[in-house]
Amino acid sequence: MYVAVKGGEAAIANAHRLLASERRGDPAVPEISPDQIREQLSLAVDRVMSEGSLYDRDLAALAIKQARGDMIEAIFLVRAFRTTLPRFGYAAPLDTAAMQIRRRISATYKDLPGGQLLGPTFDYTHRLIDPALAGDETAVPAPLRAQIVSTELVPHVTGLLDGEGLIERNAPRADGLPAGDLTREALEFPADRDLRLQCLSRGDEGFLLGMAYSTQRGFGRTHPFAGEIRMGEVEVELFAEEAGFAIPLGEITVTEFETVNQFTGSESAPPQFTRGYGLVFGHCERKAMSMALVDRALRADELGEESGAPAQDQEFVLSHCDNVAATGFVEHLKLPHYVDFQAELGLIRKLRREHTARHVKEAAE
Amino acid sequence: MTDLPAYNFAYLDEQTKRMIRRAILKAIAIPGYQVPFASREMPMPYGWGTGGVQVTAAILGADDVLKVIDQGADDTTNAVSIRSFFAKTAGVATTTKTSEATVIQTRHRIPEQPLTDKQVLVYQVPIPEPLRFLEPRETETRAMHALADYGLMHVKLYEDIAKHGHIATSYDYPVKVDGRYIMDPSPTPKFDNPKMDNCAALQLFGAGREKRIYAIPPYTKVVSLDFEDHPFERNVFTEPCAICGATGVYLDEVLTDDKGGRMYVCSDTDYCETQAAEGPSRPTPTMFLPPQGGGDAGAVRADAIASSVPSPLTREGQDGGGAGDVRGATITTKLNRTRDGAS
Numbered sequence: 001m002y003v004a005v006k007g008g009e010a011a012i013a014n015a016h017r018l019l020a021s022e023r024r025g026d027p028a029v030p031e032i033s034p035d036q037i038r039e040q041l042s043l044a045v046d047r048v049m050s051e052g053s054l055y056d057r058d059l060a061a062l063a064i065k066q067a068r069g070d071m072i073e074a075i076f077l078v079r080a081f082r083t084t085l086p087r088f089g090y091a092a093p094l095d096t097a098a099m100q101i102r103r104r105i106s107a108t109y110k111d112l113p114g115g116q117l118l119g120p121t122f123d124y125t126h127r128l129i130d131p132a133l134a135g136d137e138t139a140v141p142a143p144l145r146a147q148i149v150s151t152e153l154v155p156h157v158t159g160l161l162d163g164e165g166l167i168e169r170n171a172p173r174a175d176g177l178p179a180g181d182l183t184r185e186a187l188e189f190p191a192d193r194d195l196r197l198q199c200l201s202r203g204d205e206g207f208l209l210g211m212a213y214s215t216q217r218g219f220g221r222t223h224p225f226a227g228e229i230r231m232g233e234v235e236v237e238l239f240a241e242e243a244g245f246a247i248p249l250g251e252i253t254v255t256e257f258e259t260v261n262q263f264t265g266s267e268s269a270p271p272q273f274t275r276g277y278g279l280v281f282g283h284c285e286r287k288a289m290s291m292a293l294v295d296r297a298l299r300a301d302e303l304g305e306e307s308g309a310p311a312q313d314q315e316f317v318l319s320h321c322d323n324v325a326a327t328g329f330v331e332h333l334k335l336p337h338y339v340d341f342q343a344e345l346g347l348i349r350k351l352r353r354e355h356t357a358r359h360v361k362e363a364a365e
Numbered sequence: 366m367t368d369l370p371a372y373n374f375a376y377l378d379e380q381t382k383r384m385i386r387r388a389i390l391k392a393i394a395i396p397g398y399q400v401p402f403a404s405r406e407m408p409m410p411y412g413w414g415t416g417g418v419q420v421t422a423a424i425l426g427a428d429d430v431l432k433v434i435d436q437g438a439d440d441t442t443n444a445v446s447i448r449s450f451f452a453k454t455a456g457v458a459t460t461t462k463t464s465e466a467t468v469i470q471t472r473h474r475i476p477e478q479p480l481t482d483k484q485v486l487v488y489q490v491p492i493p494e495p496l497r498f499l500e501p502r503e504t505e506t507r508a509m510h511a512l513a514d515y516g517l518m519h520v521k522l523y524e525d526i527a528k529h530g531h532i533a534t535s536y537d538y539p540v541k542v543d544g545r546y547i548m549d550p551s552p553t554p555k556f557d558n559p560k561m562d563n564c565a566a567l568q569l570f571g572a573g574r575e576k577r578i579y580a581i582p583p584y585t586k587v588v589s590l591d592f593e594d595h596p597f598e599r600n601v602f603t604e605p606c607a608i609c610g611a612t613g614v615y616l617d618e619v620l621t622d623d624k625g626g627r628m629y630v631c632s633d634t635d636y637c638e639t640q641a642a643e644g645p646s647r648p649t650p651t652m653f654l655p656p657q658g659g660g661d662a663g664a665v666r667a668d669a670i671a672s673s674v675p676s677p678l679t680r681e682g683q684d685g686g687g688a689g690d691v692r693g694a695t696i697t698t699k700l701n702r703t704r705d706g707a708s
Contacts, residue, residue, distance in 0.1 A: 008440060008445065009445055009449065011442070012442060012445060012446065076406075076410070079406040080406045080407065080408045082406070083405045083406040083407075084372065084376075084378065086378070183403070184403050185401075185403050186401035186402055186403055186404065186576035186577075187576070188401065188503075189502075189503055189504045190504070315502055315503060315504065319503075324406065324410075324411060325411045325412075325574045327410065327411075328410030328411030328412040328413060328415075328574060329411055329412035329491065329574055330412075331410060331412070332410065332411075332412030332413050332491070335413065335435070335442075335443050335472075336435060336436050336441050336442075336443075337436075337473070337552075338436055338617055339436045339437060339473045339474055339536070339553075339554055339615070339617065339632055340473060340535075340536040340537075340552050340554060342554070342615075342616070342617055342618055342632075343535035343536045343554040343555065343556070343600055344535050344536070345618060346535060346600050347531075347533060347535040350531070351529055351531075351533070354529075354530060
C-alpha cells in the first residue's frame with residue numbers, strides 16, 4: 001500500500017528524542033560533565049575552538065558533549081553560535097614573541113636563545129595502551145615545572161636568521177590596508193595571504209594534514225625545516241579609541257609553527273630562506289604544522305616556483321578545507337531528491353528506448 | 366519567541382540582514398548575475414538551504430505569510446524543519462497554500478499555481494554557477510560571465526545532441542536571463558523552467574555555502590538554452606495524477622510494490638489537495654504554456670556549431686519521457702487512495 005512520504009513534525013521530534021537518549025547512553029554509567037571534558041579531553045576542546053573559530057573552552061566542551069563526541073558536529077555548533085555574536089572591534093596583532101611559553105622546539109638549531117622546552121607532548125611516548133588508566137583513579141604525580149628562566153622575550157628563530165638577511169621578511173600588505181575578514185566578506189580568488197591564513201586556521205585538520213603530507217611526498221615539494229614550534233599563553237589586547245591605548249582583554253593559548261624553507265631563488269626573488277606560517281587556538285600542534293606547510297605551498301606563484309600540485313592550488317585548497325561547509329554539502333545528499341531523480345528516470349528511459357530502437361534497426365539492416 | 370530570547374527577529378541580526386538586502390538589490394538590478402555576499406553560518410547545515418534561509422530571513426516582515434516546500438511538498442522533513450525555524454524565530458504565520466503565501470521558500474520545484482506580483486519565491490541553491498561542471502575554477506567562470514563567453518555551454522549542449530539526439534539535461538537546465546547572463550535555475554526539473562519566464566513574482570536565489578545571491582525581477586524574460594533545430598522541450602507526463610487527476614503538472618513516481626507496481630502523483634502537494642477538493646481536474650490553462658524555444662538563446666542551429674559533423678539524429682517527437690508504459694493496470698487500482706489518509 002502506498003505510504004505517503006511524509007516526514008511530519010512528530011517523526012522529527014521522535015528522532016531527536018531518540019538521539020538524546022543515545023547521547024546519554026547507559027544511565028547506569030554516570031553522566032559526564034562539560035567540566036570533565038574541558039579538563040580531561042582538552043585537546044578535543046582545543047580542536048573545536050580552533051576550527052570553530054571561537055575561543056571559549058566551556059562552550060567547546062559543552063558542544064562536544066552535545067555532539068556525542070562528533071568533532072565536526074561540535075565545531076558546527078560553535079560556528080553557528082559564533083556567527084550570531086556582535087563585533088565590537090578587531091584585537092591588536094598577537095605578540096607571540098611575548099608568549100608565556102609552555103613548549104618550544106626548534107629543529108634547526110641544537111640550542112638557541114630561550115632554550116628548547118619539550119612541554120606536554122606525546123612525542124617520545126611509547127604508544128602502548130595503559131591499562132592503569134582503565135582502573136580506579138590513581139594519583140598523577142605532580143609535574144616538575146621548569147623555573148621560568150625569565151620573563152624576557154624569547155626571540156623567534158626566524159628573527160635570528162633575519163639578522164643575517166638569510167630569511168625573507170614578513171612584509172605587511174603591499175597596499176597598506178588592514179587584514180581582511182573572511183567571515184565578513186565572501187572569499188574571492190586570488191586571495192591574499194591574510195585571508196588564506198584565516199581560512200587555513202579554521203580549516204579541517206584532517207584535510208590540511210593530507211594536503212601537507214602530499215607536499216612532503218613530492219606533490220609540490222617545499223623542503224621545510226621546523227624552524228620553531230611554540231605553544232603557550234599570549235595576551236589579547238584591544239585598542240580603545242577613547243583611552244588612546246590598547247587594553248588587555250585576557251589570555252589565550254595558541255600554538256604557532258614557522259617553517260624555514262629552502263629556496264634557491266627565482267626570477268622574482270633572491271636565494272633566501274622562506275617561511276610558512278601556522279597559528280591556531282589551543283594546543284593543536286598537528287594542525288599548526290599542517291597549516292604552515294600548506295601556507296608555504298600556496299605561495300608558489302608569488303615566489304615564482306613551479307606549481308600545479310593540489311596543495312599549491314589556492315582555489316582547490318581554500319574552497320574545500322572548511323569542514324562545516326564540506327560536511328553540509330556531502331550530507332545533504334540525504335535530503336530527498338526525488339523530483340530530480342524523476343526527471344532523470346524519464347530521460348534514461350527515453351535514451352534506453354532509443355538505444356534499443358537503433359540496435360533493432362541496425363540488426364535489420 | 367519566548368524560548369529564544371537571545372535571537373533577533375528571523376534569527377539574523379539587523380546588520381547582517383542589511384548586508385543581505387544590499388546583495389539582493391544588486392542582484393535585482395543585474396538580473397541573473399551572481400552577487401557575492403558574506404554568507405553566515407546558520408543553525409542548519411550548509412547545503413540544506415542556508416542560502417534560501419538567509420534570503421528569507423532578510424526579506425521577511427512580521428505581516429508575511431510563509432510557505433516552505435521541498436520537492437514541491439510542504440511535508441518533507443527539511444521543509445517542515447525550515448518552516449518551524451521561522452515560525453519559532455520570527456513568529457510569522459505559515460501556510461501550505463500557495464495562494465495565501467507572500468513568501469515561498471523552495472527547493473527543487475516551482476509551484477504549479479501561477480504566482481502573483483504580491484509574492485516572492487526564494488530558491489535554495491546548492492551550486493549557483495551554471496558553468497561549474499564545465500569549468501571548476503571560479504576565477505575562470507567569472508571571467509566567462511563578464512565576457513558573456515558562453516561558447517563552452519553551447520558546445521556541451523551540442524555534444525549532448527550529437528551523442529544522444531537530445532540535450533541530456535533533465536533538471537538544472539541552464540537559462541539565459543534578460544538576454545545577458547546564463548543562470549542556473551537551481552536543480553528544478555526543466556519542466557519548471559518556463560514558469561520562470563515573465564513571472565509576476567520576484568524570484569530570489571540564495572546559495573549559502575557558495576556565498577552567492579542572484580535574482581530574476583518580475584516580468585523578466587527567461588529563456589531555456591536551446592537550438593533552432595532542437596528547441597527546448599519540457600518533461601511531459603502522459604498520465605494524470607493518480608490522486609487528483611491533474612494533467613500538465615509535474616508528477617512523482619511512487620513504487621507501490623516490488624513487482625513493478627507504481628503510481629504517479631502530483632509533486633506539488635498543495636496543488637494536488639486543491640484539485641482533489643475541487644473535484645475532477647480541469648487542466649489549468651497556464652499549465653500549458655506555449656513550448657519555449659525558437660533558438661532565442663542559442664541563436665544558432667546545432668548543426669552550425671560544427672558544420673563538418675553530420676547533422677545530429679532526427680528529433681524525437683514530444684514523447685512521454687517520464688511516464689513510462691509499464692504501469693497502466695496498477696494506477697487504476699490506486700486511484701482512490703489518497704495521500705496520507707487525509708480523507
